[in-house]
Amino acid sequence: MSKKNKKRYTYTKKKHKNTAKKGGHRHSCAHCTDNYFCSPFKCQESISTPRYTSPNSRLNQEQLEHLQHWIEAANHLLLSLGTDSDPNNRRQLQLHFLKLKGAHVKAKVRCGPIESDDTHAKFNNGEKSKTQLLLKDGILATAGSNFIQINQTGSFVFILFDKLLSILSEECEHIRMHEPHFLHADCSTRRELTLNFGEFVAKKPELVNLFFGLPLYKMLHLYLGKDINVKTSEHPSLRSGVLTKVEEGKLQMETQNGQVDVELEHVCFLEIVNLR
Numbered sequence: 597m598s599k600k601n602k603k604r605y606t607y608t609k610k611k612h613k614n615t616a617k618k619g620g621h622r623h624s625c626a627h628c629t630d631n632y633f634c635s636p637f638k639c640q641e642s643i644s645t646p647r648y649t650s651p652n653s654r655l656n657q658e659q660l661e662h663l664q665h666w667i668e669a670a671n672h673l674l675l676s677l678g679t680d681s682d683p684n685n686r687r688q689l690q691l692h693f694l695k696l697k698g699a700h701v702k703a704k705v706r707c708g709p710i711e712s713d714d715t716h717a718k719f720n721n722g723e724k725s726k727t728q729l730l731l732k733d734g735i736l737a738t739a740g741s742n743f744i745q746i747n748q749t750g751s752f753v754f755i756l757f758d759k760l761l762s763i764l765s766e767e768c769e770h771i772r773m774h775e776p777h778f779l780h781a782d783c784s785t786r787r788e789l790t791l792n793f794g795e796f797v798a799k800k801p802e803l804v805n806l807f808f809g810l811p812l813y814k815m816l817h818l819y820l821g822k823d824i825n826v827k828t829s830e831h832p833s834l835r836s837g838v839l840t841k842v843e844e845g846k847l848q849m850e851t852q853n854g855q856v857d858v859e860l861e862h863v864c865f866l867e868i869v870n871l872r
Contacts, residue, residue, distance in 0.1 A: 741809030
């Protein structure tokens with residue numbers, strides 16, 4: 597066969613448009629279709645198939661959900677009571693308090709040494725040292741790995757678990773009405789939590805506290821430069837000043853008499869005051 601009669605076969609590669617922007621920028625949710633994770637790619641339509649369910653209880657759905665709720669609450673309480681007094685083992689207690697978020701509570705705070713009798717006093721080197729029982733009430737705003745935060749009008753009150761003697765809420769139904777977190781989150785937040793969890797959560801202290809639990813000294817970094825009142829077991833009166841420095845185990849405040857260092861283990865409660 598001569599060269600003139602030879603057929604030439606050519607292969608052309610179709611060019612596909614690149615959906616990503618130049619420079620590797622992250623996809624913007626403002627330009628995507630309305631879907632669950634704000635993805636630029638459309639998912640295949642699912643084939644509808646009939647679903648048949650069988651009852652797993654003799655109770656109706658409302659009664660079953662009510663029973664499961666109280667079983668879960670009882671399990672959380674048993675786990676909390678069964679754990680040792682270890683700062684690394686208080687996650688269940690934090691989760692229990694978070695379920696009271698938004699409820700009006702009354703907290704009884706122990707300020708002084710732990711007592712073994714009803715006199716609320718003990719002798720130390722011949723001297724009698726009394727234990728004060730203080731009452732704080734307000735809206736439970738959040739709970740960390742070793743503290744709770746109660747919001748009052750114009751102030752935030754922080755109480756360590758070690759100083760919390762009891763807590764009472766008259767709104768028992770509040771736990772049942774509490775919705776799961778991120779139930780109504782927008783598609784951008786859902787996408788970031790799914791695809792960029794560590795980077796997204798690390799920038800938001802409230803999310804770090806929700807997923808892992810923040811200790812009090814880290815939470816107080818948000819209030820540097822604010823006016824505070826501190827009640828300690830070693831000082832008879834309330835100390836007032838400006839929060840200037842916070843480290844693990846202690847804080848520093850500027851008072852009228854100069855700088856004062858306060859050990860966190862001696863703090864009965866701490867108030868962030870003069871809030872607007």
